[in-house]
Amino acid sequence: MSRANTRVVKIGDRVIGGGNPILIQSMTNTKTEDVEATVKQIQALTEAGCDIIRCAVPTMEAAKALSEIKKQISIPLVADIHFDYRLAIAAIENGADKIRINPGNIGSRDRIQAVVDAAKERQIPIRVGVNSGSLEKELVEKYNGVTAEGLVESALDKVRIIEEMGYDNLVISIKSSDVMMCAKAHELITNQTDHPLHVGITEAGTLYSGNIKSAVGLGIILYQGIGDTIRVSLTGDPLEEIKSAKRILKTLGLRKGGIEVVSCPTCGRTQIDLIGLANQVETLVQGYDLDIKVAVMGCVVNGPGEAKEADLGVAGGKGVGILIKKGEIVKKVPESELLSVLKDELDHWGK
Numbered sequence: 549m550s551r552a553n554t555r556v557v558k559i560g561d562r563v564i565g566g567g568n569p570i571l572i573q574s575m576t577n578t579k580t581e582d583v584e585a586t587v588k589q590i591q592a593l594t595e596a597g598c599d600i601i602r603c604a605v606p607t608m609e610a611a612k613a614l615s616e617i618k619k620q621i622s623i624p625l626v627a628d629i630h631f632d633y634r635l636a637i638a639a640i641e642n643g644a645d646k647i648r649i650n651p652g653n654i655g656s657r658d659r660i661q662a663v664v665d666a667a668k669e670r671q672i673p674i675r676v677g678v679n680s681g682s683l684e685k686e687l688v689e690k691y692n693g694v695t696a697e698g699l700v701e702s703a704l705d706k707v708r709i710i711e712e713m714g715y716d717n718l719v720i721s722i723k724s725s726d727v728m729m730c731a732k733a734h735e736l737i738t739n740q741t742d743h744p745l746h747v748g749i750t751e752a753g754t755l756y757s758g759n760i761k762s763a764v765g766l767g768i769i770l771y772q773g774i775g776d777t778i779r780v781s782l783t784g785d786p787l788e789e790i791k792s793a794k795r796i797l798k799t800l801g802l803r804k805g806g807i808e809v810v811s812c813p814t815c816g817r818t819q820i821d822l823i824g825l826a827n828q829v830e831t832l833v834q835g836y837d838l839d840i841k842v843a844v845m846g847c848v849v850n851g852p853g854e855a856k857e858a859d860l861g862v863a864g865g866k867g868v869g870i871l872i873k874k875g876e877i878v879k880k881v882p883e884s885e886l887l888s889v890l891k892d893e894l895d896h897w898g899k
């Protein structure tokens with residue numbers, strides 16, 4: 549797929565835009581002031597595949613904690629600021645690799661200028677974020693409600709304010725929990741700016757609905773070549789956000805690596821506990837950095853055929869299962885041993 553031609557922006561030691569790989573972000577849900585807990589969560593997220601982490605900075609203590617957090621992590625740190633420009637400046641002084649602000653709630657031009665000057669001095673990017681929940685009254689009136697057009701105008705207005713202040717090291721995000729509005733806003737803005745876009749469906753919901761809304765929304769947007777960095781927002785453990793983001797990118801062919809599990813939906817022919825096995829396999833494969841497909845099929849009637857396209861597969865019979873490798877049946881094993889046989893194959897894959 550051809551990607552929108554955006555500018556390259558450096559965030560810490562990573563780059564987004566300009567056709568570079570789409571980076572995955574998440575946000576900590578610990579108190580940023582609690583350095584130990586925040587670092588622990590960031591390290592777990594990094595291990596899971598998070599490329600860039602954002603922390604809320606609601607207090608001066610949180611802004612000051614950033615410098616200690618930064619020393620103990622290995623991915624770029626973004627400070628999320630609302631309302632208080634002094635917190636934005638303090639976050640920058642304490643080593644934030646990027647800040648996320650909504651200039652609309654920072655206040656007077658002088659205050660925005662002070663934040664821009666601090667970012668400029670250290671050459672760190674500013675993410676200009678607008679959200680459907682805080683769209684300006686004038687734009688709501690102009691467009692007869694909260695609309696994609698209003699969101700785009702709001703974002704571009706704010707970008708212009710910062711550009712007029714002499715700074716264009718920017719990333720834009722326009723977020724809405726309305727998936728189709730969000731998709732339309734991205735389609736509109738991509739033709740009007742070349743600043744990189746941070747894409748996400750905001751307040752998407754719990755694990756179930758949040759994943760579906762994010763997959764649909766990000767799928768529509770990313771498939772059009774729009775987006776340079778993503779966040780899946782879930783009301784849940786941030787680790788789930790990383791798992792989902794990786795899966796979305798891999799499904800769209802935008803990221804390689806990680807085992808893909810395909811499993812059949814089960815039917816009246818299923819003779820093993822396939823649902824249990826598929827879930828165990830899904831958990832098992834997370835520990836392997838292999839770029840292969842593993843099939844978990846319920847029966848020997850269709851299983852081997854359907855598993856042919858996978859690198860490795862198992863198909864259940866009556867209390868037994870067969871192991872399939874590159875489309876060939878290689879052995880028959882008791883149902884109770886299917887998982888361990890599969891694990892053994894993965895442990896020795898490519899050796």
Ligand code: SF4
Nearest residue numbers: 812814815818846847
């Ligand atoms: Fe049914 Fe077998 Fe197909 Fe699974 S692979 S859905 S058990 S026919």
